[in-house]
Amino acid sequence: MSSLENNFREIIPYTPGEQPQFKDKVKLNTKENPYPPSPKVMNKMLDYNELKLYPDPTAEELISAIADYHGVSKDMVFAGVGSDDVLATSFMAFFNSGKPILFPDITYAFYDVWANLFKIPFTKCPLNDNFKIEKEDYYRENGGIVFPNPNAPTGILMPLSQLEDILSHNRDVVVIVDEAYIDFGGESAIPLLNKYDNLVIVQTFSKSRSMAGMRIGYAIAGKRLIKELNTVKYSYNSYTLNYPSIKLGKLAIEDDEYFKNTVSKIINTRERVKKELSDLGFSGTESMSNFLFVTHKNIMAKDIFGALKEKHIFVRYFDKPRIDNYLRITIGTDDEMDKLIAFLKEYINK
Amino acid sequence: MSSLENNFREIIPYTPGEQPQFKDKVKLNTKENPYPPSPKVMNKMLDYNELKLYPDPTAEELISAIADYHGVSKDMVFAGVGSDDVLATSFMAFFNSGKPILFPDITYAFYDVWANLFKIPFTKCPLNDNFKIEKEDYYRENGGIVFPNPNAPTGILMPLSQLEDILSHNRDVVVIVDEAYIDFGGESAIPLLNKYDNLVIVQTFSKSRSMAGMRIGYAIAGKRLIKELNTVKYSYNSYTLNYPSIKLGKLAIEDDEYFKNTVSKIINTRERVKKELSDLGFSGTESMSNFLFVTHKNIMAKDIFGALKEKHIFVRYFDKPRIDNYLRITIGTDDEMDKLIAFLKEYINK
Numbered sequence: 100m101s102s103l104e105n106n107f108r109e110i111i112p113y114t115p116g117e118q119p120q121f122k123d124k125v126k127l128n129t130k131e132n133p134y135p136p137s138p139k140v141m142n143k144m145l146d147y148n149e150l151k152l153y154p155d156p157t158a159e160e161l162i163s164a165i166a167d168y169h170g171v172s173k174d175m176v177f178a179g180v181g182s183d184d185v186l187a188t189s190f191m192a193f194f195n196s197g198k199p200i201l202f203p204d205i206t207y208a209f210y211d212v213w214a215n216l217f218k219i220p221f222t223k224c225p226l227n228d229n230f231k232i233e234k235e236d237y238y239r240e241n242g243g244i245v246f247p248n249p250n251a252p253t254g255i256l257m258p259l260s261q262l263e264d265i266l267s268h269n270r271d272v273v274v275i276v277d278e279a280y281i282d283f284g285g286e287s288a289i290p291l292l293n294k295y296d297n298l299v300i301v302q303t304f305s306k307s308r309s310m311a312g313m314r315i316g317y318a319i320a321g322k323r324l325i326k327e328l329n330t331v332k333y334s335y336n337s338y339t340l341n342y343p344s345i346k347l348g349k350l351a352i353e354d355d356e357y358f359k360n361t362v363s364k365i366i367n368t369r370e371r372v373k374k375e376l377s378d379l380g381f382s383g384t385e386s387m388s389n390f391l392f393v394t395h396k397n398i399m400a401k402d403i404f405g406a407l408k409e410k411h412i413f414v415r416y417f418d419k420p421r422i423d424n425y426l427r428i429t430i431g432t433d434d435e436m437d438k439l440i441a442f443l444k445e446y447i448n449k
Numbered sequence: 450m451s452s453l454e455n456n457f458r459e460i461i462p463y464t465p466g467e468q469p470q471f472k473d474k475v476k477l478n479t480k481e482n483p484y485p486p487s488p489k490v491m492n493k494m495l496d497y498n499e500l501k502l503y504p505d506p507t508a509e510e511l512i513s514a515i516a517d518y519h520g521v522s523k524d525m526v527f528a529g530v531g532s533d534d535v536l537a538t539s540f541m542a543f544f545n546s547g548k549p550i551l552f553p554d555i556t557y558a559f560y561d562v563w564a565n566l567f568k569i570p571f572t573k574c575p576l577n578d579n580f581k582i583e584k585e586d587y588y589r590e591n592g593g594i595v596f597p598n599p600n601a602p603t604g605i606l607m608p609l610s611q612l613e614d615i616l617s618h619n620r621d622v623v624v625i626v627d628e629a630y631i632d633f634g635g636e637s638a639i640p641l642l643n644k645y646d647n648l649v650i651v652q653t654f655s656k657s658r659s660m661a662g663m664r665i666g667y668a669i670a671g672k673r674l675i676k677e678l679n680t681v682k683y684s685y686n687s688y689t690l691n692y693p694s695i696k697l698g699k700l701a702i703e704d705d706e707y708f709k710n711t712v713s714k715i716i717n718t719r720e721r722v723k724k725e726l727s728d729l730g731f732s733g734t735e736s737m738s739n740f741l742f743v744t745h746k747n748i749m750a751k752d753i754f755g756a757l758k759e760k761h762i763f764v765r766y767f768d769k770p771r772i773d774n775y776l777r778i779t780i781g782t783d784d785e786m787d788k789l790i791a792f793l794k795e796y797i798n799k
Contacts, residue, residue, distance in 0.1 A: 102621040103647055104673075106546045106593060112683035115506055126502075135498045143497075148485045150662035150697075152476075153655070155468060180530060183686040191566075196456045216541075216684045243456060271452040297453055305503070312500035312692035323454075333462035334566045336533040342662035343693040347500075 113212040121411045125438050127429040128413040130280075130390055132309040134361040134432070137354035140310075140347050154342045156333075161340065164349040165317055169289055175319055177328040178348075180339050182279055182303035182316030185328075186245075187213050189299055189318065192331040193273035194219045198242035203232055205422055207251050207277065226253070226421075230384055230392075234261045238268045247277035249285055252417065252427040254386025256285045266295045273324065275299045280388035282307035282362050283369070289319060296321045306389055307362050308351050315340065315348045365389050369430045375440050379447050383425070391428045398447065400424045406446055412439055463562040471761045475788050477779040478763040480601075480630075480740055482659040484711040484782070487704035490660070490697050504692045506683075511690065514699040515667055519639055525669055527678040528698075530689050532629055532653035532666030535678075536595075537563050539649055539668060542681040543623035544569045548592035553582055555772055557601050557627065576603070576771075580734055580742075584611045588618045597627035599635055602767065602777040604736025606635045616645045623674065625649045630738035632657035632712050633719070639669060646671045656739055657712050658701050665690065665698045715739050719780045725790050729797050733775070741778045748797065750774045756796055762789055 116129040135141060158178050166173045179185040190213045194200050197220070202210045204223040214221040224236035230253045237244055244265065249256040266274055274297055281287050281302065288300055299320040305311035318328060332339065340348075351358075369391065376383070376393055383393035394400060404416035404426060415427040430436065466479040485491060508528050516523045529535040540563045544550050547570070552560045554573040564571040574586035580603045587594055594615065599606040616624055624647055631637050631652065638650055649670040655661035668678060682689065690698075701708075719741065726733075726743055733743035744750060754766035754776060765777040780786065 103623065106543050106622055107677050108542055108545050108681060110680055110684045112680050113687060115503075115683070115687040118503065118505060129503055131503060132501050134501065136500050140500070141497045147491045147493075147697075150486050150490070151482050151484065151659045153468065153479055153481060153661040154664065180686060180689055180691075183688070187685050192458055193456050195458050212684045216681070272456055273453065309501045311503040311688075314504065314688055314691040327457050330460055330462050331458060331566070333464075334460045334562050335537050336530060337463060338533070338661075338664055339530055341530075341664040341691065341694060344691060347497075 108216070110216055111212070113209050116415055117413060119411070119413055123411055125412040125431065125435045127431050127435065127439065128415045130306055130429045131311045132306060132361065132365070132389070133430070133435060134309055134364070136309040136347070137351055137357040139350040139354045139357070143347060143350055145343055145346060149342050153338050154340060154345055156337045158340045158345050161315070161345045161348045164352045168352050168355070169319060171289070171292070171319055174322045175292070175325055177318040177320070177325050177332070178340055179316050179332070181305060181314040182277065182301050183209060184339065185301050185316040185318050186275065186277065188328055188331050188335070189273075189275055189301070190214065190217055190219060192327045193275070193299070193324070194243045196242040196272070198240060200243040200245065201237055201239075201241045202245045203250060205230065205253065207247050210245055231255055232257055234264050237265045241269070241272060243272045243274070244269060245275040245277065247279060248288070249280045249387045251280065251388070252390065252415070252422070252425070253384045253392050254280065254388035254390060255384050256387040259286055259288060259291070262288055263291060266291065266298055270297055273297050273299055275301060277301045279303050279306055283366055283389045284387035292319065292321060296323065299324055304348060304351060308358060309361065310348070310351055313344050313347060315344050365430050368433055368436055372430065372436045372440065376443075379443055389430045391430070392425055393428065394425045395447070400426050403443075403446070407439070407442065410442055412442060458566070460566055461562070463559050466765055467763060469761070469763055473761055475762040475781065475785045477781050477785065477789065478765045480656055480779045481661050482656060482711065482715070482739070483780070483785060484659055484714070486659045486697070487701050487707040489700040489704045489707070493697060493700055495693055495696060499692050503688050504690060504695055506687045508690045508695050511665070511695045511698045514702045518702050518705070519669060521639070521642070521669055524672045525642070525675055527668040527670070527675045527682070528690055529666050529682070531655060531664040532627065532651050533559060534689065535651050535666040535668050536625070536627065538678055538681050538685070539623075539625055539651070540564065540567055540569060542677050543625070543649070543674070544593045546592035546622070548590060550593040550595065551587055551589075551591045552595045553600060555580065555600075555603065557597050560595055581605055582607055584614050587615045591619070591622060593622045593624070594619060595625040595627065597629060598638070599630045599737045601630065601738065602740065602765070602772070602775070603734045603742050604630070604738035604740060605734050606737040609636055609638060609641065612638055613641060616641065616648055620647055623647050623649055625651060627651045629653050629656055633716055633739045634737035642669065642671060646673065649674055654698060654701060658708060659711065660698070660701055663694050663697060665694050715780050718783055718786055722780065722786045722790065726793075729793055739780045741780070742775055743778065744775045745797070750776050753793075753796070757789070757792065760792055762792060
C-alpha cells in the first residue's frame, strides 16, 4: 500500500464548522440564515418525474433569474454548487500564471486550501491592527487576487473606492471579490463590471437567501471570464446543478420582498445584539455581515466557547494566530440570540 | 484583455449530448432511464424548511444506504455530484505520479478531458478490431488505469477474470472501474475489493436508478482510498450533495424491487430491439448496457442520424475515427423504441 500512496495528491483539507445533532441546540456557528426560504420556494411542488432526465447543463432558468435580478446579461452569470464550487472553479480557471496570488492572512479559510489543491503559489497579506485590508499590499506583482467583501470572520466592509483602487492597479490579473455577506449592509461591486474586465464577483444563496441546504452559488463577471468559467466547468462536470436547485433557486431569487424583509430582520437583530454584547464587556469589529466577531475584556474566547458548547449553544472559535481570543457568532432569530445573551449574562457575572 | 488571458487554464472541454427542447421528441441520446424514479421517491415530501441549513457534509444517510445495499462498510463509500464528480475527484486524488495513466482509445470522452484539466499525462490503448479491451495493453508501467465496464459507447462487458488480471498486474497504482452500466447485465467487481486495495469502483444513480436529474454518483473502495477521496473533496467543496439529493437518493436505493423491475424491463426492450435492428440490416456489439452501438450494412450512420434528427428522434453520433459509422441508441420505453423502429423500417426500405 505504501507505494500506492505515492500516487496520492498531498493536501491539507479545509475543516468545516461542526454540525451538531442535538435537538435543543442553538446553532450560531456556520453563518446559516435562521429564517426559512421564501414561501414561493416552500410551496413549490417539484415534478419528480423530471428526475429521470439530466438537468439542463446551462441551468438557463436559474441563470436568467439571477441575471434579471442584478440587471446584467445572461452571459455575465455562472452558477455552481455553492459559492465554494464557483470559487474553486475560478481558482482553476484564472490562477495559472505561476506567480503567487494574494489574499489576506485572516480570511475565508478555503483560499489556501484551494491554492494547495491546485498547486497555485500564494502570498498572504496581513490585515492591519484594526483587522482591515491595506489596499497597498495588493499593488505588487501577482498572479491574481481574492478576498471577501465584507471580509470573514471579521465582517469588515471595504468601501468601493478602495476596492476600485485594487482593481485599477491589477488590470492584467483576475481579481475575485467574494460577496457572500454583501447583502447584510454592504454595497456590491457589480457596477464596477462596466469598467473592469478583470473583476469576478461571487455571491451565494447560502446566507441572505436562506438556502444553504440547496448549494447554489454564482459569479458575475464580463462575458469572456464567464466563458472561461464555463469551459472549466464543462471539463469537470457538465451537470453540476441538479433539477431541484435550478427550479427552487429561480423561485428564491424572484421573491425580492421576502428576501429584503428577512435580511432587514437579521440586520436589526445584529445591531441589537451588538449593543447587548457591548454592555457585557465584549468589543469587536464593525460587522456588516450576518455574524459578529467579538472579544471579551476579561474572559478568554476559548473559555466562553467551551462554556457555550456545554449548553449546546454553538459559535465558532478559531485557534489561529491573531484571532485566537475572538468568537464568531452567527446572527440567529431573536429568540436564539436571547438564549445566548441570557447565558452570557449569567456566565460573565457569576 | 490579452494579457489577462495568460492567466487562463488551457483546456478543451467535454461536449455533452444535446438536450433538445421539442415537446414531441424521442430522446435516445444521453443514456437516461425512460422510467421515473421509485414511487418511494415520487411520493416523498421534502421539508423545505431544512434548506436554510447546510446539508450534512458527510451525506451520512445516503452513504449508509449505499453501504447497506452493497454489503460494505460506510467507510468504503464516497458520494458526489454524479459519477462525473466522483471520477474527477478520483483523477485529482490518485493520478499524481507523473507517469502516464492508461485508458482505451474508444471510451467515455471525459477521461482525456479530466487528464488535460489536471495536467495528468496519459496514453490511450487501442481497442482491438472487435472493440474489446486487450488486457495485456495495461501491463506496462503507468500512473493509474481507468475504464468503464461495460465500456462506452460499445456496451461490451469485460469478464471479471480479465479485470482481475489487470488489477493483479497493477498493485502499485489505482485502477478505477467505472460501472455506470453494470446493472444492465454485468457483474460488479465489488467482491474483488477484498483482495485488491488498489481498486476503485464507481457507480451512478443516473442510469439504472432513474435519477440523472438529481446528480448522485458514488465510489466503493478500500477505506484508505475513500479517506483520500474525502480529503480531496473537503479541499474543494465541503458540501457537494444538497439536501434533496441526500434524502431522495436514500429512498431510491432502498427500493430494490422497483429498481430490479425497471432494469429488467430495459434489458427486455434492449434484446427485442437488437433483434429488430438486426432484421433491418444493423449489426453491432454485444451490449450489456442501456444502449446499443450499431452500424448499418448499407447506409452511413451519419445519414441515419440526420434523418432521425429531422423526425425529432435523437440518438448519439460520434464523428471520431473508428466509430464514425456507428450510432449509440439509448434504450427508451417500448413505445419510444417502436417509433424508432417504425421510422427506420420506412427510411431503410424507401
